[in-house]
Amino acid sequence: MPQTHLTDVRFDHFDLDPRILQGLADAGFSHCTPIQAQTLPLALAGQDVAGQAQTGTGKTAAFLVAGMQHLLTHPPAGAREGPQQPRIVILAPTRELAVQIHKDAAVINKHTGFRLGLVYGGTGYQQQREAIAAGVDILIGTPGRLIDYFKQRVFNFNAVQVVVLDEADRMFDLGFIKDIRFVLRRLPSPAQRLGMLFSATLSYRVMELAYEHMNDPHMVEIAPEQVTADRVRQTCYMVANDEKIPLLLGLVRLEGARIMVFVNTKREGERVWGYLEGNGVHAAMLSGDVPQKKRLKLLAQFKSGELPVMVATDVAARGLHIPGVSHVINYDLPDDAEDYVHRIGRTARAGEAGDAISFVCERYAFCLPDIEAYIGMKIPVAEITADMLAEVDPKSRVPAPRRPRDGRGEGRGGRRDQGGNARRGGGARARAKPGGDQAGPRTGHHSGADAASAPPLAQEAAQEAAGQADGNGAPAPADARARPKQRRRRRRKPAADPAPTA
Numbered sequence: 001m002p003q004t005h006l007t008d009v010r011f012d013h014f015d016l017d018p019r020i021l022q023g024l025a026d027a028g029f030s031h032c033t034p035i036q037a038q039t040l041p042l043a044l045a046g047q048d049v050a051g052q053a054q055t056g057t058g059k060t061a062a063f064l065v066a067g068m069q070h071l072l073t074h075p076p077a078g079a080r081e082g083p084q085q086p087r088i089v090i091l092a093p094t095r096e097l098a099v100q101i102h103k104d105a106a107v108i109n110k111h112t113g114f115r116l117g118l119v120y121g122g123t124g125y126q127q128q129r130e131a132i133a134a135g136v137d138i139l140i141g142t143p144g145r146l147i148d149y150f151k152q153r154v155f156n157f158n159a160v161q162v163v164v165l166d167e168a169d170r171m172f173d174l175g176f177i178k179d180i181r182f183v184l185r186r187l188p189s190p191a192q193r194l195g196m197l198f199s200a201t202l203s204y205r206v207m208e209l210a211y212e213h214m215n216d217p218h219m220v221e222i223a224p225e226q227v228t229a230d231r232v233r234q235t236c237y238m239v240a241n242d243e244k245i246p247l248l249l250g251l252v253r254l255e256g257a258r259i260m261v262f263v264n265t266k267r268e269g270e271r272v273w274g275y276l277e278g279n280g281v282h283a284a285m286l287s288g289d290v291p292q293k294k295r296l297k298l299l300a301q302f303k304s305g306e307l308p309v310m311v312a313t314d315v316a317a318r319g320l321h322i323p324g325v326s327h328v329i330n331y332d333l334p335d336d337a338e339d340y341v342h343r344i345g346r347t348a349r350a351g352e353a354g355d356a357i358s359f360v361c362e363r364y365a366f367c368l369p370d371i372e373a374y375i376g377m378k379i380p381v382a383e384i385t386a387d388m389l390a391e392v393d394p395k396s397r398v399p400a401p402r403r404p405r406d407g408r409g410e411g412r413g414g415r416r417d418q419g420g421n422a423r424r425g426g427g428a429r430a431r432a433k434p435g436g437d438q439a440g441p442r443t444g445h446h447s448g449a450d451a452a453s454a455p456p457l458a459q460e461a462a463q464e465a466a467g468q469a470d471g472n473g474a475p476a477p478a479d480a481r482a483r484p485k486q487r488r489r490r491r492r493k494p495a496a497d498p499a500p501t502a
Helices: 018-026 034-044 059-073 095-111 125-133 143-151 168-173 177-184 204-213 241-252 266-278 292-304 337-344 365-375 448-453 456-466 478-491
Strands: 049-052 088-091 116-119 138-141 162-165 194-199 218-221 232-238 259-262 283-286 309-312 327-330 354-360
Touching (some): 034 049, 034 059, 034 194, 059 088, 059 095, 088 143, 095 116, 095 292, 116 125, 138 143, 143 177, 168 177, 168 194, 168 204, 241 259, 241 354, 266 283, 283 292, 327 337, 354 365
Parallel strands (some): 049 218, 088 138, 088 162, 116 138, 162 194, 232 354, 259 327, 283 309, 327 354
């Protein structure tokens, strides 16, 4: 593996606990990245840090090492009563990033014995709640689920000694800033804890957050060109809208490649996925509404190489450490220039090289100047040759699978009311109340199965409409016949006016 992304500073040059050094050795870490080399001396000395560096530069290891060392050198005062309360709180904007931080923490923490806790939305509510209630030293999570448990008094912030905000700028983008302030205001005062904030950009709003809730933080900035730009080979193709699928299919058939394809919308992602699957390319679609368990399963399959292509919206642009991603393809150029940097950051991680290919199409070509101005360079334009465009049958697209609704009614357009009762186009059962009471009989013909399963009044109406007798062979009661007949008369069209006589 290339070592150009590392410095000459070794982790064992710092006065770190041997248990932490052993965990770093297990993870294969010996030398620091630039962000680690500059932030660790400050954090280990008890100085709050606000760091700026691009994704894939080792920020996670920096704050984990500093936080664990702080706990080992600052044991809690007094006897502990009840379950262990969190001593480190790490907030991440996305579930994927929280899971990745927890995985990295588990490796570094292998010999220290701290109890780790992970909370995030979408799955495992009771399981996560019980794990946190049993006591943790290091709590990692997304703001919403963490605040939920806090308000239920599953844990408290009284024992917090270290707080970390990862991807702080993304917190603003996703609307989490009120939740972040809610947490920070309930922690011990900044003078009583170590604070670390990391962000891809130290914008004015991020700086304001740092100065408001941290103790005179020291700013550390790592220029992007020192870390990633020299290892990502960036290319763009000027392409017509109808050439995007043929060009994509021609590019993804690279032997041994692991490719992430980024789109701007879920609908376009499903379309791209359908053409990939329909033309023999095994792929998966990752978007915000994919259930968490399925999302983690797809990511695991992609990391293992079982899935060579992952189609994703920007939900996957940050926080995912997927080793070995050889290519990032921007099928759609992002509207936000910062998202371009985060997308291509999925490749060329940990010192490896990678390719970032962008399609400059008719719809998103206007985004290119902003992206080039933001990254400070012109993206080289490559020529599209005829052999790069695959032959695509328009009928080859595979329809995207739809998530079935639990207990969904059979038949076309089958839906359920609030009580879970199936309804079809205004049939009698659509009027059923949750308790089984009927709001009123409906006219119209019912099949035998429908009439048998409908409430009594609906059955009578169905029998009358079908001209059937009751179970004893006698005609249906008059009161059951009257109302449907009246309704049929009301629905009759008025007779035409007689022709005028001469």
